[in-house]
Amino acid sequence: MKKILTVTLGLLLCVCIAAPLFGQTYDAAKFKSSKPQSQWKIALVPKDATNAWFVRMEQGVKRYAADTKINVFQKGPPKTDAAMQAQVIEDMIAQGVDAICVVPVDIAALEPVLGQALSKGIVVIAHEGSSLENILFDIEAFSNEGLGQALMQVLAKSMGEKGSYTTMVGNVTNASHNEWADAAVAYQKTKYPNMALLAAEPRVEIMDNLDTAYQRAKELFKKYPTLKGILGTSSLSTPGTARAIDELGLKGKAFVTSVGMPNENKPYLKSGTVQAVMLWDSAEAGYAMLAAAVAVLKGEKIANGINLKAKGWESMQFAPGSKKVLLGKSWVNITKDNVDSFGF
Amino acid sequence: MKNEQAEVALPLIRRGRDQNLARLLVMLGVVFALMAVLRPEQFVTPANFGSMMRQFPEYGIMAIGVSLTMITGGIDLGVVGTANLSAILAAKLMFAAVPRGAPPEQALPYLALAVLVALACGLACGAFAGLLISRFEIPAILATLGTQQLYTGIAIGITNGRPQSGLPLLYSKIGNTEFFGLFPLSFLVFLVVAVGIAFLLSSSRFGMYLYMLGTNSKAALYAGLGNTSILIRTYMLSGLLSSVAGLIMMARANSAKAEYGAPYTLQCVLIAVLGGIDPSGGFGKIVGVTLAIFILQFLSSGLNMFNNISNFYRDVIWGGVLILVLVFNRLLSQRAERRAARRGE
Numbered sequence: 001m002k003k004i005l006t007v008t009l010g011l012l013l014c015v016c017i018a019a020p021l022f023g024q025t026y027d028a029a030k031f032k033s034s035k036p037q038s039q040w041k042i043a044l045v046p047k048d049a050t051n052a053w054f055v056r057m058e059q060g061v062k063r064y065a066a067d068t069k070i071n072v073f074q075k076g077p078p079k080t081d082a083a084m085q086a087q088v089i090e091d092m093i094a095q096g097v098d099a100i101c102v103v104p105v106d107i108a109a110l111e112p113v114l115g116q117a118l119s120k121g122i123v124v125i126a127h128e129g130s131s132l133e134n135i136l137f138d139i140e141a142f143s144n145e146g147l148g149q150a151l152m153q154v155l156a157k158s159m160g161e162k163g164s165y166t167t168m169v170g171n172v173t174n175a176s177h178n179e180w181a182d183a184a185v186a187y188q189k190t191k192y193p194n195m196a197l198l199a200a201e202p203r204v205e206i207m208d209n210l211d212t213a214y215q216r217a218k219e220l221f222k223k224y225p226t227l228k229g230i231l232g233t234s235s236l237s238t239p240g241t242a243r244a245i246d247e248l249g250l251k252g253k254a255f256v257t258s259v260g261m262p263n264e265n266k267p268y269l270k271s272g273t274v275q276a277v278m279l280w281d282s283a284e285a286g287y288a289m290l291a292a293a294v295a296v297l298k299g300e301k302i303a304n305g306i307n308l309k310a311k312g313w314e315s316m317q318f319a320p321g322s323k324k325v326l327l328g329k330s331w332v333n334i335t336k337d338n339v340d341s342f343g344f
Numbered sequence: 345m346k347n348e349q350a351e352v353a354l355p356l357i358r359r360g361r362d363q364n365l366a367r368l369l370v371m372l373g374v375v376f377a378l379m380a381v382l383r384p385e386q387f388v389t390p391a392n393f394g395s396m397m398r399q400f401p402e403y404g405i406m407a408i409g410v411s412l413t414m415i416t417g418g419i420d421l422g423v424v425g426t427a428n429l430s431a432i433l434a435a436k437l438m439f440a441a442v443p444r445g446a447p448p449e450q451a452l453p454y455l456a457l458a459v460l461v462a463l464a465c466g467l468a469c470g471a472f473a474g475l476l477i478s479r480f481e482i483p484a485i486l487a488t489l490g491t492q493q494l495y496t497g498i499a500i501g502i503t504n505g506r507p508q509s510g511l512p513l514l515y516s517k518i519g520n521t522e523f524f525g526l527f528p529l530s531f532l533v534f535l536v537v538a539v540g541i542a543f544l545l546s547s548s549r550f551g552m553y554l555y556m557l558g559t560n561s562k563a564a565l566y567a568g569l570g571n572t573s574i575l576i577r578t579y580m581l582s583g584l585l586s587s588v589a590g591l592i593m594m595a596r597a598n599s600a601k602a603e604y605g606a607p608y609t610l611q612c613v614l615i616a617v618l619g620g621i622d623p624s625g626g627f628g629k630i631v632g633v634t635l636a637i638f639i640l641q642f643l644s645s646g647l648n649m650f651n652n653i654s655n656f657y658r659d660v661i662w663g664g665v666l667i668l669v670l671v672f673n674r675l676l677s678q679r680a681e682r683r684a685a686r687r688g689e
């Protein structure tokens with residue numbers, strides 16, 4: 001009995017070892033759907049279900065559903081957690097969706113489950129996940145370099161192009177956030193010689209949490225009295241840091257900018273604590289992801305210049321050297337003058 | 345608080361607890377029926393059950409660990425920290441010992457060693473928590489809140505907060521094996537753990553000691569039980585189970601990270617309480633905990649089938665369920681005590 005069990009287990013082990021390894025490149029043309037469009041089901045899985053950014057994204061999803069009559073919906077984990085996001089995707093695969101659009105919490109943790117989706121013929125489109133392997137395409141609102149440079153321009157202008165600054169990312173594991181910050185720092189080194197990156201803490205992590213952003217900013221300004229600026233990436237960096245600036249009485253002496261939502265930053269923009277934040281509209285991004293997924297399902301060729309039918313996403317270009325990452329031109333500076341015009 | 349009346353009421357409360365199992369079964373049936381009726385083509389499918397079986401073992405095993413500590417009247421909030429720290433140590437060892445692309449027969453012994461290191465780490469983490477609680481008499485909830493922070497902190501320190509990815513392929517291959525194309529290895533591990541711990545509680549001397557200690561620790565001490573050693577062993581067991589959960593999470597994510605699964609801590613406490621473990625100690629069965637795990641997984645996967653219900657409401661539902669169960673159980677045991685008191689007169 002024991003012998004049989006051992007042999008069976010041994011055989012099973014051999015089978016799973018011999019099974020083909022995770023695929024690395026996928027041919028998008030093979031993901032054309034044979035089902036009629038009315039039976040398609042597409043899920044968009046954001047980082048979490050409650051963050052204002054993703055609530056806004058869901059508006060784009062709903063607009064896409066209304067425009068195309070395709071069954072698309074957004075379903076995020078209850079908290080921003082990699083393990084929980086993987087569970088939601090697992091459930092989506094089990095439900096038999098035709099495409100999954102995802103804004104990953106953590107790249108590494110999602111690779112296995114996304115690989116599983118692709119192996120079942122499910123189209124996988126990512127946003128803010130340019131280094132993911134198990135996807136067909138990743139679409140970004142702009143080149144990471146472009147946004148990083150634009151953020152640095154805003155911060156440099158606020159700081160009078162001199163003084164010490166540091167960078168603040170959502171998670172140190174968030175690929176896009178780090179690329180923006182890297183590009184911003186590189187741009188500063190060539191354009192603003194009188195500014196200097198805080199060597200002791202060049203990259204601060206706020207765990208995508210507003211309160212953590214506030215706490216970290218407060219610590220930083222207390223610990224380093226010469227620190228004049230924070231270049232944030234997460235949309236929570238600016239409101240968190242601005243609160244710290246106000247509380248410490250550093251208004252006009254310390255500055256912050258990041259990607260940001262208009263309403264969250266409105267009080268600080270109006271009071272002058274913050275000069276400008278940058279934004280791409282997550283609703284448009286959601287819309288564009290779905291359009292990309294549908295293009296693949298329809299069997300359309302994804303090539304330079306493809307139109308994803310959302311504002312700023314009309315003419316996508318592949319990132320240099322990439323066959324997976326598509327870049328748009330979808331960003332705006334939000335200042336006290338236009339903050340009211342967004343309606344969200 | 346365990347006065348004479350309560351002692352008289354013991355058998356009755358025990359019966360009440362068995363009714364708790366019946367209640368859980370009914371609840372499970374209701375949730376299943378509800379989902380099966382509302383989403384028949386999605387819920388009652390092999391794919392969905394496969395998906396659920398891959399999801400719950402990682403937190404289910406931790407919930408069993410938490411349950412054990414709650415039976416002694418304590419709690420273990422350090423399970424997720426222990427799981428991640430163990431997984432990270434194992435991952436570090438794999439990186440150091442196994443060259444990239446090494447053949448399976450070369451990698452296998454090191455993977456086994458890494459697993460052993462993770463389990464040893466779990467035991468050590470648990471032993472430390474147990475020591476704080478028994479020897480230094482720090483309330484379990486505070487001691488393990490501390491260990492959770494400590495272990496997560498160490499894990500962040502070792503890794504700089506970065507995920508440890510790119511494990512040897514063999515590890516996730518073995519970890520994600522599916523038997524008969526349906527039962528994931530993690531599910532089988534969960535079964536072994538659940539049956540093993542259930543047996544330990546019902547039929548071993550150690551199990552009996554746990555219940556005695558949880559019911560009345562002073563009485564247990566005067567009865568000659570080594571409370572310190574029992575508590576330390578309990579938390580070591582919880583730590584060991586956490587490290588098993590950590591190894592499962594690592595296989596599922598093909599990586600380890602200091603903060604994976606942070607929301608699982610409270611979810612585990614919720615499961616234990618829902619499963620009929622008395623938070624003040626002395627009562628509860630693993631069967632109940634297992635049923636509670638199933639209920640939560642059914643609810644979780646089921647809710648994901650309703651496009652219009654945001655997962656935001658999941659917290660509301662779970663929090664509501666937790667409070668209802670606590671209040672309901674308290675009312676029931678009060679009634680049992682009153683009855684017993686009347687009968688005693």
